[in-house]
Amino acid sequence: MSAFFRLAVRPALFALDPETAHNVTLFALRHGFARGPGKPATSERLRQTLLGLDFPNPLGLAAGFDKNADVPDAVLRLGFGFAECGTVTPQPQPGNPKPRIFRLAEDEAVINRLGFNNKGHEAAHRRLAARGASGGVVGINIGANKDAADRVADYVAGYRRLAALARYVTVNISSPNTPGLRGLQNPGELDDLLGRVAEARRETGIGRPILLKIAPDLDAAAITAIVETCIAHGIDGLIVSNTTITRPETLRSAHAKETGGLSGRPLFHPATRALAQAFLAAKGRLPLIGAGGVATAEDAFRKIAAGARLVQLYTAMVYRGPGLPAEICAGLDRLLAESNLPIAQLCGRDAARLADESPTA
Numbered sequence: 305m306s307a308f309f310r311l312a313v314r315p316a317l318f319a320l321d322p323e324t325a326h327n328v329t330l331f332a333l334r335h336g337f338a339r340g341p342g343k344p345a346t347s348e349r350l351r352q353t354l355l356g357l358d359f360p361n362p363l364g365l366a367a368g369f370d371k372n373a374d375v376p377d378a379v380l381r382l383g384f385g386f387a388e389c390g391t392v393t394p395q396p397q398p399g400n401p402k403p404r405i406f407r408l409a410e411d412e413a414v415i416n417r418l419g420f421n422n423k424g425h426e427a428a429h430r431r432l433a434a435r436g437a438s439g440g441v442v443g444i445n446i447g448a449n450k451d452a453a454d455r456v457a458d459y460v461a462g463y464r465r466l467a468a469l470a471r472y473v474t475v476n477i478s479s480p481n482t483p484g485l486r487g488l489q490n491p492g493e494l495d496d497l498l499g500r501v502a503e504a505r506r507e508t509g510i511g512r513p514i515l516l517k518i519a520p521d522l523d524a525a526a527i528t529a530i531v532e533t534c535i536a537h538g539i540d541g542l543i544v545s546n547t548t549i550t551r552p553e554t555l556r557s558a559h560a561k562e563t564g565g566l567s568g569r570p571l572f573h574p575a576t577r578a579l580a581q582a583f584l585a586a587k588g589r590l591p592l593i594g595a596g597g598v599a600t601a602e603d604a605f606r607k608i609a610a611g612a613r614l615v616q617l618y619t620a621m622v623y624r625g626p627g628l629p630a631e632i633c634a635g636l637d638r639l640l641a642e643s644n645l646p647i648a649q650l651c652g653r654d655a656a657r658l659a660d661e662s663p664t665a
Contacts, residue, residue, distance in 0.1 A: 309625035322405035322414070322622075330370070333378040338626045340382035344440070345633035349640045350385070352647055354591055354613050355513040355540055357441050357471055361385035361633045362647060363604060366595050366616035367445035367474065367517075371422045373431040376442040383629035388616065389428065390445030391476045394461045396424035397449055400481060407622070408557035408568070412599065414619050416547070417564030419481045420447050425465045432469035444470035445517070450482050456497045463504045467512045475501060478519040478546035480565045486519055491529055498537040513540035518582075520545035520575045520596060524659070527578060528585040535589050542586070543593040543616070544579040547571065550663075568619035572597025574663035576610050580655040583611025599624060601635025608647055609654040 317325040332338040346360035353359070364386040365379050373389040380387055399421025406415045422428075428444065435442070446462030448455035459475055467473050477488035477497065488497055501514060516539055518530055527544075534542060547565025555570060575596025582592055594612030598604055599620035607615045621628055643650060 305624045305631075306627050309627065313625065314623070318407070318409070321403065322407050323402065326405070330374055333375040336378075338378070338382070340626055341630050342381050343383075344380055344385045345383040345630050346385070347637050349637050349646065350633060352613070355472060357513070359385045359441060359614065361636075362608070362614045363629055363632055363636070364388060364593070364614060364616045365621075365629075366618040367391055367476065368416075369618050369621070373428045373444070377435065377438055377440065380440045380442075382626050383633055385633075386441035386443065386471075386614070388443040388445050388474060389432070389470075390422070390474070391420050391447040391479065392422050392425060392428045392444065392462065392466065393420050393447050393449045394425050394452075394458050394465075395449050396427070397421060404564070406559035406562045406564075408555065408559050409623075410556040411554075411560075411568065411570055412620075412623050413555070413557070413566060413568030413570050414622060415559060415562045415564045415566050417481045417562070419450065420479065425462065429465060429469065432466065435469075441471045443472040443474055443515075445474040445476050447476045447479065448482070448485065455485070455488065456500050459497060460500050460504045463501055463510075463514075464508055467505070467508070467510045470512060472513040472515060472540075474515045474517050474543060476517045476546070478517050480519070480547060480549045489518060489522065489526070489530060491533065494530060494533050495537075498533060498539055502537045502539070515539070515541040515543055515593065517543040517546055518578075520548045520571065520578045521550060522578060524581045524585070527581045531582060531585040531590060535586075539590075541591045541593060542582055543595055544582050545575045545596050548574055550574065567596070568623075569597050569599060572603060573661070576607060576658055577661055577663050579607065579612060580610040580658035583652045583655040584659055598632075599628075601632045601639055604632055604636050605639045605650075606654070608650050609652070610658045611652040611655045613647060613651055
Protein backbone atom coordinates (compact mmCIF):
# COMPACT_ATOMS: atom_id res chain seq x y z
CA MET A 305 0.00 0.00 0.00
CA SER A 306 1.47 3.37 -0.97
CA ALA A 307 2.12 5.88 1.79
CA PHE A 308 0.21 8.52 -0.20
CA PHE A 309 -2.93 6.40 -0.31
CA ARG A 310 -2.65 5.45 3.37
CA LEU A 311 -1.94 8.97 4.63
CA ALA A 312 -3.93 11.17 2.25
CA VAL A 313 -6.41 9.40 -0.01
CA ARG A 314 -7.92 6.83 2.33
CA PRO A 315 -8.66 9.30 5.15
CA ALA A 316 -10.36 11.60 2.65
CA LEU A 317 -12.48 8.79 1.24
CA PHE A 318 -13.31 7.44 4.70
CA ALA A 319 -14.59 10.90 5.67
CA LEU A 320 -17.37 10.28 3.14
CA ASP A 321 -20.16 7.74 3.49
CA PRO A 322 -19.15 4.50 1.73
CA GLU A 323 -21.48 4.82 -1.25
CA THR A 324 -20.36 8.38 -1.98
CA ALA A 325 -16.73 7.31 -1.65
CA HIS A 326 -17.36 4.53 -4.15
CA ASN A 327 -18.86 6.98 -6.65
CA VAL A 328 -15.86 9.30 -6.19
CA THR A 329 -13.55 6.37 -6.92
CA LEU A 330 -15.43 5.55 -10.12
CA PHE A 331 -15.18 9.23 -11.15
CA ALA A 332 -11.43 9.19 -10.51
CA LEU A 333 -10.97 6.07 -12.61
CA ARG A 334 -13.19 7.38 -15.40
CA HIS A 335 -11.15 10.60 -15.65
CA GLY A 336 -7.70 9.12 -15.19
CA PHE A 337 -6.99 10.34 -11.67
CA ALA A 338 -6.40 6.84 -10.28
CA ARG A 339 -3.47 5.33 -12.11
CA GLY A 340 -1.64 2.03 -12.09
CA PRO A 341 0.98 0.51 -14.36
CA GLY A 342 -1.19 1.27 -17.40
CA LYS A 343 -1.73 -2.36 -18.39
CA PRO A 344 -2.25 -5.74 -16.74
CA ALA A 345 0.74 -7.04 -14.83
CA THR A 346 2.18 -10.17 -16.42
CA SER A 347 5.01 -12.67 -16.56
CA GLU A 348 5.54 -16.18 -17.86
CA ARG A 349 4.52 -17.56 -14.47
CA LEU A 350 1.36 -15.44 -14.22
CA ARG A 351 0.13 -15.87 -17.79
CA GLN A 352 -2.30 -18.70 -18.57
CA THR A 353 -5.01 -19.73 -21.01
CA LEU A 354 -8.30 -20.80 -19.46
CA LEU A 355 -11.89 -20.92 -20.70
CA GLY A 356 -10.45 -20.32 -24.16
CA LEU A 357 -9.22 -16.90 -22.98
CA ASP A 358 -5.71 -15.54 -22.53
CA PHE A 359 -5.21 -14.09 -19.04
CA PRO A 360 -2.06 -12.00 -18.53
CA ASN A 361 -2.31 -12.73 -14.82
CA PRO A 362 -4.81 -14.61 -12.62
CA LEU A 363 -6.05 -11.61 -10.59
CA GLY A 364 -9.42 -10.09 -11.45
CA LEU A 365 -11.69 -7.42 -10.02
CA ALA A 366 -14.91 -9.03 -8.82
CA ALA A 367 -18.38 -7.90 -9.80
CA GLY A 368 -19.99 -5.23 -7.64
CA PHE A 369 -17.38 -2.53 -8.13
CA ASP A 370 -18.22 -1.57 -11.71
CA LYS A 371 -21.91 -2.36 -11.77
CA ASN A 372 -22.71 -0.50 -14.99
CA ALA A 373 -19.55 -1.24 -17.02
CA ASP A 374 -18.36 2.34 -16.64
CA VAL A 375 -14.63 1.73 -16.16
CA PRO A 376 -13.47 -1.78 -17.22
CA ASP A 377 -10.49 -0.51 -19.18
CA ALA A 378 -9.39 1.76 -16.34
CA VAL A 379 -9.58 -1.27 -14.05
CA LEU A 380 -7.33 -3.26 -16.38
CA ARG A 381 -4.84 -0.39 -16.37
CA LEU A 382 -4.50 -0.80 -12.60
CA GLY A 383 -2.82 -4.14 -13.29
CA PHE A 384 -5.73 -6.59 -13.06
CA GLY A 385 -5.67 -9.52 -15.46
CA PHE A 386 -9.42 -9.34 -15.98
CA ALA A 387 -12.44 -7.30 -14.89
CA GLU A 388 -16.00 -8.41 -14.22
CA CYS A 389 -18.75 -5.81 -14.61
CA GLY A 390 -22.22 -6.00 -13.06
CA THR A 391 -24.38 -7.33 -11.57
CA VAL A 392 -26.75 -6.12 -14.32
CA THR A 393 -30.50 -6.78 -14.41
CA PRO A 394 -32.82 -6.38 -17.42
CA GLN A 395 -34.55 -3.27 -16.08
CA PRO A 396 -32.88 -0.48 -14.12
CA GLN A 397 -33.55 -0.67 -10.41
CA PRO A 398 -32.57 1.55 -7.48
CA GLY A 399 -31.74 -1.24 -5.06
CA ASN A 400 -32.47 -1.24 -1.36
CA PRO A 401 -32.95 1.86 0.81
CA LYS A 402 -29.89 3.78 2.01
CA PRO A 403 -27.71 3.48 4.02
CA ARG A 404 -26.81 0.12 2.54
CA ILE A 405 -22.99 -0.07 2.69
CA PHE A 406 -21.10 -0.22 5.98
CA ARG A 407 -17.35 -0.21 6.54
CA LEU A 408 -16.09 -2.50 9.26
CA ALA A 409 -12.70 -0.81 9.43
CA GLU A 410 -11.46 -2.72 12.49
CA ASP A 411 -12.07 -5.95 10.57
CA GLU A 412 -11.00 -4.74 7.11
CA ALA A 413 -14.45 -5.77 5.93
CA VAL A 414 -17.65 -4.38 4.40
CA ILE A 415 -21.31 -5.26 4.80
CA ASN A 416 -23.55 -4.34 1.89
CA ARG A 417 -27.24 -4.78 1.19
CA LEU A 418 -27.29 -2.92 -2.12
CA GLY A 419 -29.81 -5.18 -3.85
CA PHE A 420 -28.55 -5.18 -7.46
CA ASN A 421 -28.78 -1.42 -7.92
CA ASN A 422 -27.87 -0.80 -11.56
CA LYS A 423 -28.93 1.00 -14.74
CA GLY A 424 -30.12 -2.09 -16.61
CA HIS A 425 -29.17 -4.03 -19.72
CA GLU A 426 -29.41 -1.19 -22.20
CA ALA A 427 -27.03 1.10 -20.30
CA ALA A 428 -24.51 -1.72 -19.89
CA HIS A 429 -24.88 -2.64 -23.57
CA ARG A 430 -24.07 0.94 -24.64
CA ARG A 431 -20.99 1.12 -22.46
CA LEU A 432 -19.64 -2.28 -23.48
CA ALA A 433 -20.30 -1.53 -27.15
CA ALA A 434 -18.41 1.74 -26.78
CA ARG A 435 -15.26 -0.23 -25.91
CA GLY A 436 -15.07 -1.18 -29.58
CA ALA A 437 -11.95 -3.20 -30.26
CA SER A 438 -10.41 -2.62 -26.83
CA GLY A 439 -8.59 -5.70 -25.69
CA GLY A 440 -8.49 -7.39 -22.32
CA VAL A 441 -10.70 -9.91 -20.61
CA VAL A 442 -13.91 -8.17 -19.51
CA GLY A 443 -16.77 -10.30 -18.22
CA ILE A 444 -20.37 -9.44 -17.42
CA ASN A 445 -22.25 -10.59 -14.33
CA ILE A 446 -26.01 -10.96 -14.82
CA GLY A 447 -28.87 -11.10 -12.34
CA ALA A 448 -32.64 -10.88 -12.00
CA ASN A 449 -34.85 -7.93 -11.16
CA LYS A 450 -36.31 -8.02 -7.66
CA ASP A 451 -39.88 -7.95 -8.96
CA ALA A 452 -39.38 -10.32 -11.91
CA ALA A 453 -42.26 -12.72 -12.51
CA ASP A 454 -39.82 -15.23 -14.02
CA ARG A 455 -36.33 -14.75 -12.67
CA VAL A 456 -34.83 -17.41 -14.91
CA ALA A 457 -36.12 -15.45 -17.92
CA ASP A 458 -34.13 -12.44 -16.67
CA TYR A 459 -30.92 -14.47 -16.79
CA VAL A 460 -31.75 -15.72 -20.27
CA ALA A 461 -32.37 -12.11 -21.34
CA GLY A 462 -29.03 -11.09 -19.84
CA TYR A 463 -27.15 -13.68 -21.85
CA ARG A 464 -28.99 -12.81 -25.05
CA ARG A 465 -28.45 -9.06 -24.72
CA LEU A 466 -24.92 -8.81 -23.32
CA ALA A 467 -22.93 -11.97 -24.05
CA ALA A 468 -21.69 -10.82 -27.45
CA LEU A 469 -20.01 -7.78 -25.85
CA ALA A 470 -18.25 -9.67 -23.05
CA ARG A 471 -15.56 -12.34 -22.96
CA TYR A 472 -17.52 -14.43 -20.45
CA VAL A 473 -20.86 -14.32 -18.62
CA THR A 474 -21.36 -14.94 -14.89
CA VAL A 475 -24.75 -16.08 -13.61
CA ASN A 476 -25.08 -14.59 -10.14
CA ILE A 477 -27.57 -16.48 -7.95
CA SER A 478 -25.78 -15.96 -4.65
CA SER A 479 -26.37 -12.37 -3.59
CA PRO A 480 -28.12 -12.36 -0.20
CA ASN A 481 -29.72 -8.98 -0.89
CA THR A 482 -32.49 -9.97 -3.31
CA PRO A 483 -35.11 -11.96 -1.37
CA GLY A 484 -35.34 -15.55 -2.51
CA LEU A 485 -32.51 -15.32 -5.04
CA ARG A 486 -30.30 -17.88 -3.30
CA GLY A 487 -33.13 -20.38 -3.69
CA LEU A 488 -31.95 -20.73 -7.30
CA GLN A 489 -29.01 -22.72 -5.87
CA ASN A 490 -31.44 -25.53 -4.96
CA PRO A 491 -31.23 -28.55 -7.30
CA GLY A 492 -34.53 -28.21 -9.17
CA GLU A 493 -34.34 -24.46 -9.63
CA LEU A 494 -30.68 -24.60 -10.63
CA ASP A 495 -31.32 -27.33 -13.19
CA ASP A 496 -34.00 -25.20 -14.84
CA LEU A 497 -31.88 -22.03 -14.73
CA LEU A 498 -28.71 -23.52 -16.18
CA GLY A 499 -30.65 -25.49 -18.77
CA ARG A 500 -32.38 -22.39 -20.07
CA VAL A 501 -29.23 -20.24 -20.07
CA ALA A 502 -27.28 -22.98 -21.87
CA GLU A 503 -30.14 -23.21 -24.38
CA ALA A 504 -29.88 -19.45 -24.99
CA ARG A 505 -26.19 -19.90 -25.76
CA ARG A 506 -26.99 -22.62 -28.29
CA GLU A 507 -29.85 -20.70 -29.89
CA THR A 508 -27.96 -17.43 -30.25
CA GLY A 509 -24.72 -19.00 -31.41
CA ILE A 510 -22.89 -16.61 -29.07
CA GLY A 511 -20.45 -19.09 -27.59
CA ARG A 512 -19.23 -17.32 -24.48
CA PRO A 513 -18.02 -19.20 -21.40
CA ILE A 514 -20.72 -19.31 -18.71
CA LEU A 515 -19.71 -19.19 -15.05
CA LEU A 516 -21.90 -19.67 -11.98
CA LYS A 517 -21.28 -17.65 -8.81
CA ILE A 518 -22.28 -19.36 -5.56
CA ALA A 519 -22.50 -18.51 -1.87
CA PRO A 520 -19.96 -19.55 0.79
CA ASP A 521 -22.78 -20.56 3.14
CA LEU A 522 -23.33 -23.98 1.53
CA ASP A 523 -22.30 -27.34 2.91
CA ALA A 524 -20.14 -29.80 1.00
CA ALA A 525 -23.11 -31.86 -0.19
CA ALA A 526 -24.84 -28.79 -1.66
CA ILE A 527 -21.62 -27.71 -3.37
CA THR A 528 -21.20 -31.18 -4.87
CA ALA A 529 -24.76 -31.10 -6.21
CA ILE A 530 -24.13 -27.68 -7.78
CA VAL A 531 -20.90 -28.88 -9.40
CA GLU A 532 -22.67 -31.89 -10.94
CA THR A 533 -25.51 -29.72 -12.27
CA CYS A 534 -23.00 -27.32 -13.83
CA ILE A 535 -21.19 -30.16 -15.55
CA ALA A 536 -24.44 -31.70 -16.78
CA HIS A 537 -25.37 -28.44 -18.54
CA GLY A 538 -21.93 -27.65 -19.93
CA ILE A 539 -21.32 -24.68 -17.64
CA ASP A 540 -17.70 -23.67 -17.99
CA GLY A 541 -16.65 -22.63 -14.49
CA LEU A 542 -17.60 -21.76 -10.93
CA ILE A 543 -16.87 -18.64 -8.87
CA VAL A 544 -16.52 -19.42 -5.17
CA SER A 545 -17.75 -17.27 -3.57
CA ASN A 546 -20.08 -14.35 -3.02
CA THR A 547 -20.52 -12.57 0.34
CA THR A 548 -21.61 -14.38 3.49
CA ILE A 549 -24.65 -13.91 5.71
CA THR A 550 -22.82 -15.38 8.70
CA ARG A 551 -21.15 -13.17 11.29
CA PRO A 552 -17.94 -14.49 12.89
CA GLU A 553 -17.67 -13.85 16.61
CA THR A 554 -14.33 -12.18 15.96
CA LEU A 555 -15.91 -9.10 14.33
CA ARG A 556 -15.10 -5.94 16.28
CA SER A 557 -16.88 -3.19 14.36
CA ALA A 558 -19.99 -1.45 15.63
CA HIS A 559 -21.57 -2.26 12.24
CA ALA A 560 -21.14 -6.01 12.63
CA LYS A 561 -24.87 -6.56 13.26
CA GLU A 562 -26.02 -4.87 10.06
CA THR A 563 -27.90 -7.12 7.66
CA GLY A 564 -26.48 -7.89 4.25
CA GLY A 565 -23.50 -9.68 2.79
CA LEU A 566 -20.17 -9.60 4.61
CA SER A 567 -17.00 -9.34 2.51
CA GLY A 568 -13.34 -8.70 3.18
CA ARG A 569 -10.89 -10.37 5.52
CA PRO A 570 -13.45 -12.31 7.64
CA LEU A 571 -14.73 -13.97 4.46
CA PHE A 572 -11.38 -15.49 3.53
CA HIS A 573 -11.59 -18.72 5.53
CA PRO A 574 -15.21 -19.75 4.80
CA ALA A 575 -14.86 -18.86 1.12
CA THR A 576 -11.57 -20.74 0.81
CA ARG A 577 -13.04 -23.77 2.54
CA ALA A 578 -15.97 -23.77 0.10
CA LEU A 579 -13.52 -23.36 -2.78
CA ALA A 580 -11.54 -26.40 -1.67
CA GLN A 581 -14.74 -28.42 -1.34
CA ALA A 582 -15.76 -27.41 -4.86
CA PHE A 583 -12.35 -28.42 -6.19
CA LEU A 584 -12.61 -31.86 -4.63
CA ALA A 585 -16.14 -32.27 -6.03
CA ALA A 586 -15.15 -31.13 -9.52
CA LYS A 587 -12.28 -33.63 -9.85
CA GLY A 588 -10.66 -31.55 -12.57
CA ARG A 589 -13.83 -31.23 -14.67
CA LEU A 590 -14.63 -27.60 -13.87
CA PRO A 591 -12.20 -24.69 -13.46
CA LEU A 592 -12.75 -22.49 -10.41
CA ILE A 593 -12.30 -18.81 -9.61
CA GLY A 594 -11.52 -18.10 -5.96
CA ALA A 595 -13.03 -14.97 -4.46
CA GLY A 596 -13.56 -13.76 -0.92
CA GLY A 597 -11.16 -12.05 1.45
CA VAL A 598 -8.15 -11.74 -0.86
CA ALA A 599 -5.91 -8.86 0.21
CA THR A 600 -2.32 -10.06 -0.30
CA ALA A 601 -0.19 -12.14 -2.62
CA GLU A 602 -0.16 -14.85 0.04
CA ASP A 603 -3.97 -14.90 -0.01
CA ALA A 604 -3.99 -15.29 -3.79
CA PHE A 605 -1.40 -18.09 -3.56
CA ARG A 606 -3.52 -19.90 -0.97
CA LYS A 607 -6.66 -19.60 -3.12
CA ILE A 608 -4.79 -21.25 -5.97
CA ALA A 609 -3.53 -23.99 -3.66
CA ALA A 610 -7.15 -24.50 -2.53
CA GLY A 611 -8.28 -25.10 -6.10
CA ALA A 612 -8.57 -21.81 -8.01
CA ARG A 613 -7.05 -21.14 -11.41
CA LEU A 614 -8.09 -17.48 -11.20
CA VAL A 615 -8.62 -15.19 -8.20
CA GLN A 616 -10.86 -12.16 -7.66
CA LEU A 617 -10.95 -9.39 -5.08
CA TYR A 618 -12.88 -6.20 -4.39
CA THR A 619 -13.16 -5.18 -0.72
CA ALA A 620 -9.40 -5.07 -0.20
CA MET A 621 -9.25 -2.19 -2.70
CA VAL A 622 -11.31 -0.12 -0.27
CA TYR A 623 -8.65 -0.45 2.38
CA ARG A 624 -5.43 -0.80 0.37
CA GLY A 625 -5.94 1.33 -2.70
CA PRO A 626 -5.35 1.21 -6.46
CA GLY A 627 -1.75 0.01 -6.17
CA LEU A 628 -2.93 -3.32 -4.77
CA PRO A 629 -3.35 -5.30 -8.04
CA ALA A 630 0.22 -4.68 -9.19
CA GLU A 631 1.50 -5.36 -5.67
CA ILE A 632 -0.32 -8.70 -5.45
CA CYS A 633 0.78 -9.78 -8.91
CA ALA A 634 4.43 -9.01 -8.17
CA GLY A 635 4.21 -10.91 -4.88
CA LEU A 636 2.40 -13.83 -6.46
CA ASP A 637 5.01 -14.07 -9.19
CA ARG A 638 7.68 -14.31 -6.48
CA LEU A 639 5.77 -16.95 -4.51
CA LEU A 640 5.27 -19.06 -7.63
CA ALA A 641 8.98 -18.83 -8.38
CA GLU A 642 9.84 -19.90 -4.83
CA SER A 643 7.42 -22.83 -5.00
CA ASN A 644 8.82 -23.87 -8.39
CA LEU A 645 5.25 -24.72 -9.43
CA PRO A 646 3.21 -23.24 -12.28
CA ILE A 647 -0.35 -22.22 -11.45
CA ALA A 648 -1.81 -25.33 -13.08
CA GLN A 649 0.27 -27.61 -10.84
CA LEU A 650 -0.17 -25.57 -7.66
CA CYS A 651 -3.95 -25.55 -8.21
CA GLY A 652 -5.65 -27.73 -5.58
CA ARG A 653 -2.45 -28.84 -3.87
CA ASP A 654 -3.88 -28.08 -0.41
CA ALA A 655 -7.57 -28.66 -1.18
CA ALA A 656 -7.98 -31.81 0.91
CA ARG A 657 -6.65 -30.08 4.01
CA LEU A 658 -8.46 -26.78 3.49
CA ALA A 659 -11.79 -28.45 2.75
CA ASP A 660 -11.84 -29.73 6.33
CA GLU A 661 -10.52 -26.55 7.91
CA SER A 662 -12.80 -24.60 10.24
CA PRO A 663 -14.48 -21.75 8.34
CA THR A 664 -13.36 -19.40 11.13
CA ALA A 665 -9.74 -20.64 11.25
